[in-house]
Amino acid sequence: MKNVLIVGATSAIAIAIAKLFARRGDTLYLVARNAERLEQTAEDLRARGAAVIHTATADALDSAGQQKCVEQAVDTLGELDLVLLAYGTLPDQEECQGSIEATRIEFETNALSAILLLTQVADIFERQRKGTIAVITSVAGDRGRQSNYVYGAAKGAVSLFLQGLRNRLHESGVTVATIKPGFVDTPMTAQFEKGPLWASPDTVANTVVRGLDRKANVIYAPGFWRYIMLVIRLVPESIFKRLKL
Numbered sequence: 495m496k497n498v499l500i501v502g503a504t505s506a507i508a509i510a511i512a513k514l515f516a517r518r519g520d521t522l523y524l525v526a527r528n529a530e531r532l533e534q535t536a537e538d539l540r541a542r543g544a545a546v547i548h549t550a551t552a553d554a555l556d557s558a559g560q561q562k563c564v565e566q567a568v569d570t571l572g573e574l575d576l577v578l579l580a581y582g583t584l585p586d587q588e589e590c591q592g593s594i595e596a597t598r599i600e601f602e603t604n605a606l607s608a609i610l611l612l613t614q615v616a617d618i619f620e621r622q623r624k625g626t627i628a629v630i631t632s633v634a635g636d637r638g639r640q641s642n643y644v645y646g647a648a649k650g651a652v653s654l655f656l657q658g659l660r661n662r663l664h665e666s667g668v669t670v671a672t673i674k675p676g677f678v679d680t681p682m683t684a685q686f687e688k689g690p691l692w693a694s695p696d697t698v699a700n701t702v703v704r705g706l707d708r709k710a711n712v713i714y715a716p717g718f719w720r721y722i723m724l725v726i727r728l729v730p731e732s733i734f735k736r737l738k739l
Contacts, residue, residue: 653672
């Protein structure tokens, strides 16, 4: 059994991953901003076999509140085996293009808040000299596209930060996993027309947990996105800038 802290525990992907942890009998410490949804999630995971579940509420933009939740998780569980950051928002690109404030809020939510929290978590794991830090970013962070470059820039910043942490914590025996989902059918993407590249949260969760079990550095979910993004990254900028993506 493992002690697992999940921040953003009521997101669709986080719930799907937590269900797999619950079936293993892991102890879960769940953090989210909506107390009612958080308790509903906890009750469901208890029914699925989680050994012990603790909950706490915090908003992504409340850095002090999030840091306090992490401290409470350490005090409660004694030691953390896995920390999963699984929250984020999908901004309206056109709104962000016309609003400095909207851009600022989205970048703080999707990038800065995670980076600040990871700074705290990295120190904890470095002292432990073991464990796994896992963060859900996005394939959107692999290359900037006109349709979602504010979101992509935020997720790309987190991915780059995780690269640095991976380099720093390697000698301490700590695994740092960057999770890059592609198109996932969740409430956050309900307004989009779905196609063959779309995956369910359960499919993504299975890919993620398998990757975490083998201590993977980067997990594309589903795995075929690794090859799609490789092709996209290889397109020369002189051509890419002309594409309507």
